[in-house]
Amino acid sequence: xxxxxxxxxxxxxxxxxxxxxxxxxxxxxxxxxxxxxxxxxxxxxxxxxxxxxxxxxxxxxxxxxxxxxxxxxxxxxxxxxxxxxxxxxxxxxxxxxxxxxxxxxxxxxxxxxxxxxxxxxxxxxxxxxxxxxxxxxxxxxxxxxxxxxxxxxxxxxxxxxxxxxxxxxxxxxxxxxxxxxxxxxxxxxxxxxxxxxxxxxxxxxxxxxxxxxxxxxxxxxxxxxxxxxxxxxxxxxxxxxxxxxxxxxxxxxxxxxxxxxxxxxxxxxxxxxxxxxxxxxxxxxxxxxxxxxxxxxxxxxxxxxxxxxxxxxxxxxxxxxxxxxxxxxxxxxxxxxxxxxxxxxxxxxxxxxxxxxxxxxxxxxxxxxxxxxxxxxxxxxxxxxxxxxxxxxxxxxxxxxxxxxxxxxxxxxxxx
Amino acid sequence: xxxxxxxxxxxxxxxxxxxxxxxxxxxxxxxxxxxxxxxxxxxxxxxxxxxxxxxxxxxxxxxxxxxxxxxxxxxxxxxxxxxxxxxxxxxxxxxxxxxxxxxxxxxxxxxxxxxxxxxxxxxxxxxxxxxxxxxxxxxxxxxxxxxxxxxxxxxxxxxxxxxxxxxxxxxxxxxxxxxxxxxxxxxxxxxxxxxxxxxxxxxxxxxxxxxxxxxxxxxxxxxxxxxxxxxxxxxxxxxxxxxxxxxxxxxxxxxxxxxxxxxxxxxxxxxxxxxxxxxxxxxxxxxxxxxxxxxxxxxxxxxxxxxxxxxxxxxxxxxxxxxxxxxxxxxxxxxxxxxxxxxxxxxxxxxxxxxxxxxxxxxxxxxxxxxxxxxxxxxxxxxxxxxxxxxxxxxxxxxxxxxxxxxxxxxxxxxx
Numbered sequence: 123x124x125x126x127x128x129x130x131x132x133x134x135x136x137x138x139x140x141x142x143x144x145x146x147x148x149x150x151x152x153x154x155x156x157x158x159x160x161x162x163x164x165x166x167x168x169x170x171x172x173x174x175x176x177x178x179x180x181x182x183x184x185x186x187x188x189x190x191x192x193x194x195x196x197x198x199x200x201x202x203x204x205x206x207x208x209x210x211x212x213x214x215x216x217x218x219x220x221x222x223x224x225x226x227x228x229x230x231x232x233x234x235x236x237x238x239x240x241x242x243x244x245x246x247x248x249x250x251x252x253x254x255x256x257x258x259x260x261x262x263x264x265x266x267x268x269x270x271x272x273x274x275x276x277x278x279x280x281x282x283x284x285x286x287x288x289x290x291x292x293x294x295x296x297x298x299x300x301x302x303x304x305x306x307x308x309x310x311x312x313x314x315x316x317x318x319x320x321x322x323x324x325x326x327x328x329x330x331x332x333x334x335x336x337x338x339x340x341x342x343x344x345x346x347x348x349x350x351x352x353x354x355x356x357x358x359x360x361x362x363x364x365x366x367x368x369x370x371x372x373x374x375x376x377x378x379x380x381x382x383x384x385x386x387x388x389x390x391x392x393x394x395x396x397x398x399x400x401x402x403x404x405x406x407x408x409x410x411x412x413x414x415x416x417x418x419x420x421x422x423x424x425x426x427x428x429x430x431x432x433x434x435x436x437x438x439x440x441x442x443x444x445x446x447x448x449x450x451x452x453x454x455x456x457x458x459x460x461x462x463x464x465x466x467x468x469x470x471x472x473x474x475x476x477x478x479x480x481x482x483x484x485x486x487x488x489x490x491x492x493x494x495x496x497x498x499x500x501x502x503x504x505x506x507x508x509x510x511x512x513x514x515x516x517x518x519x520x521x522x523x524x525x526x527x528x529x530x531x532x533x534x535x536x537x538x
Numbered sequence: 539x540x541x542x543x544x545x546x547x548x549x550x551x552x553x554x555x556x557x558x559x560x561x562x563x564x565x566x567x568x569x570x571x572x573x574x575x576x577x578x579x580x581x582x583x584x585x586x587x588x589x590x591x592x593x594x595x596x597x598x599x600x601x602x603x604x605x606x607x608x609x610x611x612x613x614x615x616x617x618x619x620x621x622x623x624x625x626x627x628x629x630x631x632x633x634x635x636x637x638x639x640x641x642x643x644x645x646x647x648x649x650x651x652x653x654x655x656x657x658x659x660x661x662x663x664x665x666x667x668x669x670x671x672x673x674x675x676x677x678x679x680x681x682x683x684x685x686x687x688x689x690x691x692x693x694x695x696x697x698x699x700x701x702x703x704x705x706x707x708x709x710x711x712x713x714x715x716x717x718x719x720x721x722x723x724x725x726x727x728x729x730x731x732x733x734x735x736x737x738x739x740x741x742x743x744x745x746x747x748x749x750x751x752x753x754x755x756x757x758x759x760x761x762x763x764x765x766x767x768x769x770x771x772x773x774x775x776x777x778x779x780x781x782x783x784x785x786x787x788x789x790x791x792x793x794x795x796x797x798x799x800x801x802x803x804x805x806x807x808x809x810x811x812x813x814x815x816x817x818x819x820x821x822x823x824x825x826x827x828x829x830x831x832x833x834x835x836x837x838x839x840x841x842x843x844x845x846x847x848x849x850x851x852x853x854x855x856x857x858x859x860x861x862x863x864x865x866x867x868x869x870x871x872x873x874x875x876x877x878x879x880x881x882x883x884x885x886x887x888x889x890x891x892x893x894x895x896x897x898x899x900x901x902x903x904x905x906x907x908x909x910x911x912x913x914x915x916x917x918x919x920x921x922x923x924x925x926x927x928x929x930x931x932x933x934x935x936x937x938x939x940x941x942x943x944x945x946x947x948x949x950x951x952x953x954x
Contacts, residue, residue: 156736159755173924175742180920210732213743229732231743270923278928285954286755287851291928293736293748294847316626316645320572320709326591327629327647332709339575339702431710435703456906457931461880461953466873490872504596507686508589512694512707515873537877538701 131522132481135403136441139416140448142402143423148451149304155292158284161302162345162451167278169295172268177232180263184245184252185236186223188260199255204247208233223252232264239263271295283345283453303451308341309368310334310350310376313361313388314429317353333378333427333434340438345450346374362392369396369419373449376442377415379429389426393417399424407522408481410505411437423449432505436483436517439538464537466516468498474527476520485514486535498535514538547938548897551819552857555832556864558818559839564867565720571708574700577718578761578867583694585711588684593648596679600661600668601652602639604676615671620663624649639668648680655679687711699761699869719867722762725784726750726792729770729777729804730845749794749843749850756854761866762790778808785812785835789865792858793831795845805842809833815840823938824897826921827853839865848921852899852933855954880953882932884914890943892936901930902951914951930954 130138150164179185186202194200206216207225216224217234224233232239237260244256271277277295278288284300292300310333317331318324334350341348349372354364361377368375377389393399393415402416410433415426423445427437453459468488476482486498498518503510516535520527527533546554566580595601602618610616618639622632624646632640633650640649648655653676660672687693693711694704700716708716726749733747734740750766757764765788770780777793784791793805809815809831818832826849831842839861843853869875884904892898902914914934919926932951936943943949 156751159758174922180922210730211743213741229745265920265922270919270925277925286752286759287847287927287954289755290748290752290847290851291924293746293751294924296740296746298736320714324712325629327627329645330709330712332706335572335709336702336706339705342575343702431703431706435706457882457904457953460882464877464880466876488873503686504681506590506596506681508707508710509686509693511703537873538703 130403130406132406132408132440135406135416136444139402139423139441139445142400142418143421143445143448146421146449148449150301151304152299152301155289155298155300158292158300158302159286159289160345161284161300162453163278163280163282163284164301164303164451165280166276167292167295167297167300169271169273169275169277171296172273173271173295174265174267174269177264177266179226179228179230179232179239180265181239181241182227183239183241183263184223185218185226185233185239185264187218187220187235188238188258188262190221191240191254192257194254194257196255199246199253201251201253204250204252206233237261237264279455281451281453282455283458306346306373306446306449307371308337308346308348308374308376308446309372310337310341310348310378311354311361311364311368312350312378313354313356313364314379315356319353333429333431336431336435337376337378337427337438337442340435340443341446344443344446345452346446356388358388358391361388362395365389365392365419365424366396369422369424373422374442374446375419375422375424376438377424377426378434379413379426390415393419393424393426407479408436408440408483409477410483411440412480414441416441430505431508431511432485435511439517440483466496466535466537468496468533468535470518470527470529470531470533471497471499473529474500474502474520476525476527478525479522481522482520482524483517484520485510485517486533487513488515488535496535498533546819546822548822548824548856551822551832552860555818555839555857555861558816558834559837559861559864562837562865564865566717567720568715568717571705571714571716574708574716574718575702575705576761577700577716578869579694579696579698579700580717580719580867581696582692583708583711583713583716585687585689585691585693587712588689589687589711590681590683590685593680593682595642595644595646595648595655596681597655597657598643599655599657599679600639601634601642601649601655601680603634603636603651604654604674604678606637607656607670608673610670610673612671615662615669617667617669620666620668622649653677653680695871697867697869698871699874722789722862722865723787724753724757724762724764724790724792724862725788726753726757726764726766726794727770727777727780727784728766728794729772729780730795731772733769735769749845749847752847752851753792753794753843753854753858756851756859757862760859760862761868762862772804774804774807777804778811781805781808781835781840782812785838785840789838790858790862791835791838791840792854793840793842794850795829795842806831809835809840809842823895824852824856824899825893826899827856828896830857832857846921847924847927848901851927855933856899882912882951882953884912884949884951886934886943886945886947886949887913887915889945890916890918890936892941892943894941895938897938898936898940899933900936901926901933902949903929904931904951912951914949 202223210229246253312331338348485501501510516537623641662669728747754764901917917926932953
């Protein structure tokens with residue numbers, strides 16, 4: 123049995139791993155804009171024509187030259203001749219001369235020489251004329267061609283994860299397709315002699331393979347396509363052939379170990395025996411999940427995750443997630459990052475001991491007190507426990523050098 | 539033209555609206571667990587059998603009675619007889635007598651009378667015997683039947699939005715289907731003479747209908763099913779028949795107004811003329827979006843949204859979102875709420891004036907400074923502008939009674 127090397131810190135291991143895949147060429151594809159929600163932009167979107175495309179009225183009213191009525195008062199009202207009417211949808215281009223106005227509806231073409239719109243309530247209409255005692259400033263209720271967006275400017279920078287309003291904006295400037303990153307395909311391989319598939323009633327000593335569904339869910343939330351292979355028994359050749367087959371059709375492979383010690387070694391040996399494989403770390407000083415295997419085969423990431431549900435999820439979140447985000451072309455602007463990783467300040471409700479030299483990921487259950495203070499109750503349950511997975515609201519990270527945290531300590535909780 | 543009544547505050551209008559739909563009966567459906575990600579639980583999930591289902595070993599090693607080796611030391615090692623071996627997947631139920639042990643693998647059945655597991659490295663194996671100089675505490679590396687979850691306990695409370703790990707947990711306790719809230723169907727009706735569909739090249743005075751795509755995106759992110767109808771012209775009868783048809787197949791209807799004044803009135807008149815209609819508010823003291831129409835027809839919410847993209851989205855977020863969340867059976871626990879609405883503290887980078895008596899929603903662009911302080915630059919662009927929609931990162935809410943905020947003021951930004 124190969125001994126697990128626990129020398130790597132989480133940070134070193136993760137950085138080496140990200141460095142290792144930094145040259146991976148990310149592929150793009152064109153998608154119709156109505157299917158682009160939550161996809162990640164591969165290139166900047168450039169404005170192709172001015173928006174608005176012409177000068178227009180921002181309200182119903184009367185388009186006029188503001189200079190014509192700049193001296194209008196109760197004592198000396200100004201009278202303007204109505205030379206026509208423009209409605210939304212009308213293509214007519216009118217032009218006004220001094221002391222003339224045009225009845226206009228919101229969104230319609232501003233007549234040539236007009237520079238403002240007067241509200242209907244500020245006007246006394248009389249057959250072909252209007253009388254007003256109000257003056258307006260130039261540009262009142264008017265928007266000019268290109269005032270919103272100018273031809274050639276960058277509308278949205280690449281790497282943004284598209285929000286509903288971005289889809290609307292992109293349609294608004296006349297694009298019908300966008301170039302986005304291809305979704306990375308992640309194959310999840312559940313291994314373990316004790317595992318049975320979901321549609322089989324497990325015998326009393328068997329376990330339904332559930333990690334694959336958890337990993338698939340995370341993969342899809344991050345923006346990948348997750349597929350779970352059939353269960354592979356703890357046999358070196360079968361594990362090797364499953365990884366090899368998965369690599370043919372995937373950008374990343376997750377081998378979800380059985381809970382027996384043997385299966386972990388099979389993953390290591392299988393990866394080592396594949397051509398162009400490279401072991402980045404086998405064993406990281408963290409808890410739970412110290413037995414993780416970080417490798418690449420032909421430049422593609424292959425991660426061996428421990429089988430216990432809590433270790434499995436923790437290792438995926440610590441290593442799999444950042445790697446997959448990189449492959450998915452994930453947003454880098456700080457505010458989109460904030461949306462993806464939600465952190466809360468809380469106060470620890472109980473003392474926790476933490477192993478020296480290991481980064482410790484402790485699940486917590488949160489309670490909000492009446493004064494809005496949030497208390498975090500640590501879940502120190504065993505890593506095989508389903509209850510800690512499901513009943514915890516988030517996780518706190520205790521650095522390797524820290525050996526204890528105390529009741530009342532302020533902690534940062536990553537919600538999950 | 540019906541005058542817009544601006545008397546309602548946002549809070550009054552929203553509360554009346556939520557109150558109005560509070561009796562709506564929410565429907566449920568059973569879905570397979572592998573399709574239940576992000577669905578909202580309709581009923582508590584109860585544990586049906588103990589987990590673990592039997593006492594088992596948490597590591598490879600030797601199962602024994604801790605009392606047998608409690609006096610083991612270097613000076614007086616203890617010798618135990620190996621009476622057999624249990625592996626994961628083996629169904630054999632062994633039983634040990636005093637001074638006996640069983641070789642065991644991780645996850646395997648704990649033999650009867652054993653109460654601890656000793657690690658292989660703490661043992662000197664000899665043919666049918668092991669010798670040890672180490673003592674162990676009772677329950678060392680052992681987990682007991684039901685220690686994780688007990689039959690009959692509540693595993694997950696209803697109304698939780700299911701996370702990947704919840705799916706894993708539910709599979710782990712042997713459920714293959716869950717009862718979740720049915721997704722509410724929301725029909726979006728784009729109205730306006732100036733609108734053309736996405737597949738038509740707009741003439742210079744026309745606009746591609748984009749609000750429907752934005753609303754559909756939000757509806758789906760909240761957990762509804764969004765469908766956008768064909769564009770309806772600004773004609774009372776057509777608007778009326780479109781709403782009426784939509785109500786037959788939907789739980790909620792959004793009428794997205796054209797930008798002309800006429801279309802807003804058509805929505806009001808159309809709704810008023812339908813049987814069992816009730817106007818909750820027509821006009822709310824907010825900016826942008828003061829012209830919103832909040833109504834029900836036969837108890838189903840019908841919202842008339844202004845056509846300008848910024849007003850459209852703001853009104854949907856302020857009124858449509860909470861109403862739809864209610865219909866979708868959305869989670870109520872504070873930590874899941876935190877995940878859904880992400881707020882950041884920022885400092886205003888410029889003074890803003892705000893209209894007195896109106897709740898003001900100001901879009902902001904965020905910049906993170908080197909010291910992690912976040913600056914919020916207000917976007918005071920016109921509500922027809924696509925640039926403010928796309929380039930802003932979030933929104934700040936200025937209460938009705940506040941008429942200005944100043945550079946350096948601390949503000950809470952809702953990211954969108």
